[in-house]
Amino acid sequence: xxxxxxxxxxxxxxxxxxxxxxxxxxxxxxxxxxxxxSLATMLGGAVPGAxxxxxxx
Numbered sequence: 001x002x003x004x005x006x007x008x009x010x011x012x013x014x015x016x017x018x019x020x021x022x023x024x025x026x027x028x029x030x031x032x033x034x035x036x037x038s039l040a041t042m043l044g045g046a047v048p049g050a051x052x053x054x055x056x057x
Contacts, residue, residue, distance in 0.1 A: 021029070
């Protein structure tokens with residue numbers, strides 16, 4: 001198996017900047033999940049259809 005002539009493994013290695021996140025990036029990536037957890041906590045068990053899904057399972 002021959003190597004690709006223009007392949008440089010250093011160009012494809014993960015950089016430290018790619019492995020870390022700023023606070024802004026973290027909130028952008030996780031904001032929807034945190035919002036859904038908050039909404040579920042506020043609603044408690046009062047989600048329409050929750051009992052129907054539980055009975056069907």
